[in-house]
Amino acid sequence: MEKIGAILVIGGGIAGIQTAIDLADSGYKVYLAESTTSIGGVMSQLDKTFPTNDCAICILAPKLVQTGRHENIDILINSSIEKIEGTPGNFNVDLTQRTLLLDHNKCTGCGLCAQECPIEAIDFFNEKLSNIAAISVKFPQAVPLVFSINKEKCIGCGICKGICKAKAIDYELQNELISLNVGAVVLAIGFDEYDPTPLTQFGYGKHLNVITSIEFERILSASGPHSGLIIRPSDGIIPKKIAFLHCIGSRDRKHRIEYCSSVCCMYTAKEAVIAKEHMNIIEPTIFTMDVRAYGKDFDKYIERAKDEYGVRYIRRRISSIKEIPESKDLKVYYETGNGKIIEEIFNLVVLSVGMQPNHKAKELARKLNIQLNEYGFCKTETFAPVETSRPGFYVCGAFAAPKDIPETVIEASAAAGCVNVLLSEARNKLVSKKELPVELDVSNQPPRIGVFICHCGINIGGVVNVPSVVEYVKTLPDVVYAEDNLYTCSADTQTNIKEKIEKNQLNRVIVASCTPRTHEPLFQATIREVGLNKYLFEMVNIRDQCSWVHMHEPEEATAKAKDLLRMSVAKASQLIPLQEQEITVINKGLIIGGGVSGMSAALNLASQGFEVFLIEKEEILGGFANKIYRTLENDDIQEYLKDLIKNIENNQLIQVFKKAKINSISGYIGNFTTNVTYGNNNKNVDLEHGIIIVATGAKEYQPKEYNYGKDQRIIPQTEFENILFTTDKVKTLNSIVMIQCVGSRNEEHPYCSRVCCSEAIKNALKAKEINPNIEIMILYRDIRTYGFKEKYYNLARENRVIFIRFDEKNPPELNIKNKNLKILINAQDLGELEINPDLIVLSTGLVAPIKENEDLAKMLKVPLNEDKFFLEAHVKLRPIDFATDGIYLCGCAHSPKDLRESIAQSNGAAAQAVKILSAEKIVTSGLVATVIEENCIGCGSCLEVCQFNAIELIKTERTFEDITMTIKKSHVNPALCKGCGTCGVQCPNSTIIIKHFGFEQINAMISALLVQD
Amino acid sequence: MSVLISKEKKVKNKEFHPNILCFCCNWCSYAGADLAGVSRFQYPSTIRIVRVMCSGRVDPSFILEAFKDGIDGVIVTGCHIGDCHYLKGNEFARDRFERFQKTLKLFNLDKRFRLEWVSASEGKRFAEIITEFTNQIKELGPLRLI
Known part of the structure; x- marks a missing residue:
C-alpha cells in the first residue's frame, strides 16, 4: 500500500510540539491533535524549570508560535480521536473536533x-x-x-x-467529524498529576493550607493567581515556614503506585529555591526518602539549594498532618533517628505529587489497540524506546514513563526519527511550497512608505485615536500612503495591503498593530507575495505598548503611538533589502563514536538512504555495551549488540572507520570536511559531509579508593558482571558488599552517574539468583532507581538484599586485617557496623574522557560542561543539538545514561540531522552581521565575543609599492551568524554592520524620538 | 563631549513628562513588555521602545546619541543572566554598561541610565521598572545640557 507523507500527533504538550516541528521540518505534513483549546501542555503552567531556573513560558512560547505558524502543521484543538484503522504507512483516522x-x-x-x-x-x-x-x-x-x-x-x-x-x-x-489519511501516529498524551485526596492523612482538600506542587507552581508564577506573590490560601498571608513532602503518589506500594515519578525531587528543590528567591523570609523544608538528582547537573542544583538558599532536607516520610483550627497552620509529625517523634509547625504544606497515567490513556489504548504496561503507561521495549506495541504507532514523553522536559524532548525527536525511517519514501509528498514572484529591485528608488494602522477591534481603537494617527503619519517624510484597518491581520486585509503596495508603488511597509514576535512573519509573507523583499518591513506595537498599558490616558497613548510611528518611519526609510543565504547541503553524515548510540544513529540515517561515515577509535564496534550483559529489566544486551553490529557492517551506505583518529574538522552546516587517520596502516582520508553527530560516550571511572587494583577481591561492577554472567564463582561466596557512588557525587566528580544504582541492583539480583544464600549489602547514599526501575529496588529488598545508607561525610572505610576484608560503616539509624565480606564490588561512576573530549570540542568549536561532558544548545529544549548548527549530540557524550535513553537520544539526533540532510538547500536568515573590509584593522575583538564561531580572521597579502605584507581581515560567515549584533558593538572601528539593526537604522529611530522643531 | 554634561537642576514641576528611550531584546524583555500589555499592567507613557535582537547589540554610542538629542533617560533591558538567546550577549552588555556607567558619571548622567533584566514572564516587573525609572527621571528633572 502507498505510504502517506503525513503524521498524526496526538497531544500538544512539549512532546507533541517537538515531534510535530521535527517532522514538519523534515518534509511531512503534520496534524497535531490537542484535547484542550491550546497547545503547550503542562510546561506552559510551570513557572521556572530546573536545573537552570529558566522561565518556562519564555522558552516555550517561541516553540508555540513556531508550531502555530508552520505551514506544514495543522493544529486541531479541542479534538478527540474516534478510531484509527489501516496499516503502518497508511492509516485512516476519524477524530471529533468539539x-x-x-x-x-x-x-x-x-x-x-x-x-x-x-x-x-x-x-x-x-x-x-x-x-x-x-x-x-x-x-x-x-x-x-x-x-x-x-x-x-x-x-x-x-x-x-x-x-x-x-x-x-x-x-x-456543532461538533465536527474530521477524517485524515496519515502514514504514522505519534502518541504524546502526557500524564496527569496525582490527586492526593485519597491520602487522607495529609488532609488535602480538607486543610486549606495543604496544596499540591502544581498549585504552588501557579502561585509562584508571575502570571499566576497572585502575580507571583506567595500567599497561602487560608488567609492570604505569606507563609514563612513551608514544608514540601516528597513521594506523594509515588513509591507508594500501599496505594499501588510502585514507580518513582522521576521529576519530583528536582521540581521540589526548584520550587523551594524559587520561593526563597521571591521572598527571603520563607524557610523551605523538604521531607524526602532519597534525593533523586540523577540528571545532568542536578546534584549541583541540590547542593546549591542546600548551601546557598538554606533549603533544609529531612530524610523522613511524614506520617500525618494535623491542622491547628485557629491559625490554620499545620502540625507535621516525623520520627528522628532514635525513634523520637517530633512535631513541627508549618504555615503551608506543599505535596510533591507524582505523575500518573493520563486519565484518557486506558480508553485511548483500547480504541487504538495499544498495550499499556503494568502501571498504565504505554508499553515500550528497552531497545525500541519510542515504539508502541502497534506497528506504525510511536510514543514519546510522559505517556511512556514519568520523565522531565529534556528527556521528553529527546524522545519526541526520537519518535520523529523512527517515523522518518518508516515514511522516508513519502517525504515531501504532501508538504506545500509557495511559488513566489521575483523580488523587485528597489535599490535605486527613493523610499515610498506605506503605513497600515490597526484598530484591533477596539483593542487599539478604543484608546488610541487611530484616525488622527493616520492623518499624522501622512505628514511624515517618505510616507506616500496610510490607512487604518479594523483588523490588519485578517485575511482580507492581506489582499488589501498587496493591492495598495502595487497601486502606490510602495517599497517599504509599516504595520502598526500588535507584537512582531507573533505577527511579523505574517506581514513579511504578505509583502513578499507582491515582490517586496521581506526585510523592507517594520512593525510598530501600538497595542501592547500603547492602548493596553495606557488604558486610562487616551491622549498620551495616542501621542505615544504617533512617536513610535515617527521612529518607525525614520527606520523604514533606512531599510535595505537583505538576502538570505542558500547553502547547498552534502547529504552525508559523519558520526563520531561506534558504540550503541553512534550505531543506532547511523542505522537510522542509512535506512533513509543517507550515506554515513562512522568513526570508531577502537578496533571493534560496540563501545561500553561490550562490557554489560543484561539490562536491569533482563534484556539480553550481547544479543542485541551482535545484531546491531551485523546490521551496521552489512549496510552498504555505512562506511566504518575503525582505529580511527580525527585530525581536523572544518566547514559549517551542510558542508563539513573532516580529516581522519584510520586502520592498522594509518591511512588518511578527507571526508565531506553535511552534519556531525557526536556519540563518543563516557568511560568507567578508575577508582583510587578502597585499595582498588591491589587486592583481587575488590572489583568494579563491570568485572563483577563478567564473573556473574560467565562463571559460577558466586556460588563459592558467602557475602558481598557493594559500595555506591565510588567516584561520583564527590569533589572531583560532583555529579551522579545515574546508572550505578540500577547496575548494583541488577547484579545483586543476579547473584541472588545464582546463590540464594549469599549475603549482599549495598552501601548507598541515595538509591536512585527512578521511574519503573523502582520495581527492582523493591524486588532486591524482597530478596533480602540489605541496603545500608551512609552519609557523604562518613563514607565506608576499608580495613584489611590478616588478609580479611573489613568494612566499617557509620550507618544512618543503625550506628557503627562492621562487615566482613568475601568480595567488595565498587559501583564506579561514568566519567568523561577528558583529553579526548577537549580535543574534539576544540575541533568542533562546541563547549563542554564543568564535568567535561559535551554541553548542548539548551539544557531544557535543545538537549540534542549544539548551539553550532549542523552538529548534534547523543548518548553518554551528553551525560551518563542507560541504553534505552541512549538509543532514544541517538534516534533523536538522527531526526535533527535529517532536517538538514533531507533538504537540498538550506536558507539562513538575512539578519546577520557583515564586515566593511577596508576599515577592518584585523584586531580580532569580534572573534572573542562571537559565541557561534561565525567570524574568522582571513589573512591576505597586500602590496604597498615595493612592500608586500600580510594583513588580517575579519570575515563573518552568514551561514553561522545568528545576528545578535554583539560583535558590532565590540568592534573598535565600528566597521561591522548589523543588518536591519545597524547604526543608521537605530540612530534614525533615536533622532526621531523627539519631535524636531 | 563637554556638551553632554547635565546640569543638575531639580524642576519641581509635576507636569514634567520625561522622554525615555528603552531598548528591549527581542526574546525576553520585549516579550515581557508584551505581557505587561496582555495583562494590562499600567505604567507611565514615558518610554519609547526600540527593539533589538539582543541587549548585546546596544552600543553605548546610542545612549550618548540619545542624551545629545535631549532625551531625558535611557533604559536598556535584556534577558536575565544565563537566559540569553545568544548565550552570552547580555553578559557582554552587562560588562560594557558597567564600564560605561563610570563614563556617564563623569558627565553626571549616570542616574539617567539604567540596565535591567526582564524575562518574558515578568510583565509586572517590566511595568514596575518603567514606573520606578520614570519617577527617578522626574526627580532629576529635564535633561539640560551645557
Missing part, C-alpha cells in the same frame, strides 16, 4: 468578549486558584490564540456575540 461555540478561523483573540462577559468560571489553567470569564482563552500566550465558551457556565446572554467585531461567535456551531 465546538468552541465560535469560529476559530474568525476569532482574532482580541479578548473583548472576555472583558464584557458577565459570568465567571473556574480557571483550570491556574489550578482552580482563580476565576476567569465564561468565554476565555486558556492562557495569554495560547496558540492558537482563540477564545472558547465554557458551555456549562454560559448563560447565552449574547453580550459576547454582540460585541465581537470579527463575528466569530456562533452558539449554533
Whole structure:
C-alpha cells in the first residue's frame, strides 16, 4: 500500500510540539491533535524549570508560535480521536473536533468578549486558584490564540456575540467529524498529576493550607493567581515556614503506585529555591526518602539549594498532618533517628505529587489497540524506546514513563526519527511550497512608505485615536500612503495591503498593530507575495505598548503611538533589502563514536538512504555495551549488540572507520570536511559531509579508593558482571558488599552517574539468583532507581538484599586485617557496623574522557560542561543539538545514561540531522552581521565575543609599492551568524554592520524620538 | 563631549513628562513588555521602545546619541543572566554598561541610565521598572545640557 507523507500527533504538550516541528521540518505534513483549546501542555503552567531556573513560558512560547505558524502543521484543538484503522504507512483516522461555540478561523483573540462577559468560571489553567470569564482563552500566550465558551457556565446572554467585531461567535456551531489519511501516529498524551485526596492523612482538600506542587507552581508564577506573590490560601498571608513532602503518589506500594515519578525531587528543590528567591523570609523544608538528582547537573542544583538558599532536607516520610483550627497552620509529625517523634509547625504544606497515567490513556489504548504496561503507561521495549506495541504507532514523553522536559524532548525527536525511517519514501509528498514572484529591485528608488494602522477591534481603537494617527503619519517624510484597518491581520486585509503596495508603488511597509514576535512573519509573507523583499518591513506595537498599558490616558497613548510611528518611519526609510543565504547541503553524515548510540544513529540515517561515515577509535564496534550483559529489566544486551553490529557492517551506505583518529574538522552546516587517520596502516582520508553527530560516550571511572587494583577481591561492577554472567564463582561466596557512588557525587566528580544504582541492583539480583544464600549489602547514599526501575529496588529488598545508607561525610572505610576484608560503616539509624565480606564490588561512576573530549570540542568549536561532558544548545529544549548548527549530540557524550535513553537520544539526533540532510538547500536568515573590509584593522575583538564561531580572521597579502605584507581581515560567515549584533558593538572601528539593526537604522529611530522643531 | 554634561537642576514641576528611550531584546524583555500589555499592567507613557535582537547589540554610542538629542533617560533591558538567546550577549552588555556607567558619571548622567533584566514572564516587573525609572527621571528633572 502507498505510504502517506503525513503524521498524526496526538497531544500538544512539549512532546507533541517537538515531534510535530521535527517532522514538519523534515518534509511531512503534520496534524497535531490537542484535547484542550491550546497547545503547550503542562510546561506552559510551570513557572521556572530546573536545573537552570529558566522561565518556562519564555522558552516555550517561541516553540508555540513556531508550531502555530508552520505551514506544514495543522493544529486541531479541542479534538478527540474516534478510531484509527489501516496499516503502518497508511492509516485512516476519524477524530471529533468539539465546538468552541465560535469560529476559530474568525476569532482574532482580541479578548473583548472576555472583558464584557458577565459570568465567571473556574480557571483550570491556574489550578482552580482563580476565576476567569465564561468565554476565555486558556492562557495569554495560547496558540492558537482563540477564545472558547465554557458551555456549562454560559448563560447565552449574547453580550459576547454582540460585541465581537470579527463575528466569530456562533452558539449554533456543532461538533465536527474530521477524517485524515496519515502514514504514522505519534502518541504524546502526557500524564496527569496525582490527586492526593485519597491520602487522607495529609488532609488535602480538607486543610486549606495543604496544596499540591502544581498549585504552588501557579502561585509562584508571575502570571499566576497572585502575580507571583506567595500567599497561602487560608488567609492570604505569606507563609514563612513551608514544608514540601516528597513521594506523594509515588513509591507508594500501599496505594499501588510502585514507580518513582522521576521529576519530583528536582521540581521540589526548584520550587523551594524559587520561593526563597521571591521572598527571603520563607524557610523551605523538604521531607524526602532519597534525593533523586540523577540528571545532568542536578546534584549541583541540590547542593546549591542546600548551601546557598538554606533549603533544609529531612530524610523522613511524614506520617500525618494535623491542622491547628485557629491559625490554620499545620502540625507535621516525623520520627528522628532514635525513634523520637517530633512535631513541627508549618504555615503551608506543599505535596510533591507524582505523575500518573493520563486519565484518557486506558480508553485511548483500547480504541487504538495499544498495550499499556503494568502501571498504565504505554508499553515500550528497552531497545525500541519510542515504539508502541502497534506497528506504525510511536510514543514519546510522559505517556511512556514519568520523565522531565529534556528527556521528553529527546524522545519526541526520537519518535520523529523512527517515523522518518518508516515514511522516508513519502517525504515531501504532501508538504506545500509557495511559488513566489521575483523580488523587485528597489535599490535605486527613493523610499515610498506605506503605513497600515490597526484598530484591533477596539483593542487599539478604543484608546488610541487611530484616525488622527493616520492623518499624522501622512505628514511624515517618505510616507506616500496610510490607512487604518479594523483588523490588519485578517485575511482580507492581506489582499488589501498587496493591492495598495502595487497601486502606490510602495517599497517599504509599516504595520502598526500588535507584537512582531507573533505577527511579523505574517506581514513579511504578505509583502513578499507582491515582490517586496521581506526585510523592507517594520512593525510598530501600538497595542501592547500603547492602548493596553495606557488604558486610562487616551491622549498620551495616542501621542505615544504617533512617536513610535515617527521612529518607525525614520527606520523604514533606512531599510535595505537583505538576502538570505542558500547553502547547498552534502547529504552525508559523519558520526563520531561506534558504540550503541553512534550505531543506532547511523542505522537510522542509512535506512533513509543517507550515506554515513562512522568513526570508531577502537578496533571493534560496540563501545561500553561490550562490557554489560543484561539490562536491569533482563534484556539480553550481547544479543542485541551482535545484531546491531551485523546490521551496521552489512549496510552498504555505512562506511566504518575503525582505529580511527580525527585530525581536523572544518566547514559549517551542510558542508563539513573532516580529516581522519584510520586502520592498522594509518591511512588518511578527507571526508565531506553535511552534519556531525557526536556519540563518543563516557568511560568507567578508575577508582583510587578502597585499595582498588591491589587486592583481587575488590572489583568494579563491570568485572563483577563478567564473573556473574560467565562463571559460577558466586556460588563459592558467602557475602558481598557493594559500595555506591565510588567516584561520583564527590569533589572531583560532583555529579551522579545515574546508572550505578540500577547496575548494583541488577547484579545483586543476579547473584541472588545464582546463590540464594549469599549475603549482599549495598552501601548507598541515595538509591536512585527512578521511574519503573523502582520495581527492582523493591524486588532486591524482597530478596533480602540489605541496603545500608551512609552519609557523604562518613563514607565506608576499608580495613584489611590478616588478609580479611573489613568494612566499617557509620550507618544512618543503625550506628557503627562492621562487615566482613568475601568480595567488595565498587559501583564506579561514568566519567568523561577528558583529553579526548577537549580535543574534539576544540575541533568542533562546541563547549563542554564543568564535568567535561559535551554541553548542548539548551539544557531544557535543545538537549540534542549544539548551539553550532549542523552538529548534534547523543548518548553518554551528553551525560551518563542507560541504553534505552541512549538509543532514544541517538534516534533523536538522527531526526535533527535529517532536517538538514533531507533538504537540498538550506536558507539562513538575512539578519546577520557583515564586515566593511577596508576599515577592518584585523584586531580580532569580534572573534572573542562571537559565541557561534561565525567570524574568522582571513589573512591576505597586500602590496604597498615595493612592500608586500600580510594583513588580517575579519570575515563573518552568514551561514553561522545568528545576528545578535554583539560583535558590532565590540568592534573598535565600528566597521561591522548589523543588518536591519545597524547604526543608521537605530540612530534614525533615536533622532526621531523627539519631535524636531 | 563637554556638551553632554547635565546640569543638575531639580524642576519641581509635576507636569514634567520625561522622554525615555528603552531598548528591549527581542526574546525576553520585549516579550515581557508584551505581557505587561496582555495583562494590562499600567505604567507611565514615558518610554519609547526600540527593539533589538539582543541587549548585546546596544552600543553605548546610542545612549550618548540619545542624551545629545535631549532625551531625558535611557533604559536598556535584556534577558536575565544565563537566559540569553545568544548565550552570552547580555553578559557582554552587562560588562560594557558597567564600564560605561563610570563614563556617564563623569558627565553626571549616570542616574539617567539604567540596565535591567526582564524575562518574558515578568510583565509586572517590566511595568514596575518603567514606573520606578520614570519617577527617578522626574526627580532629576529635564535633561539640560551645557
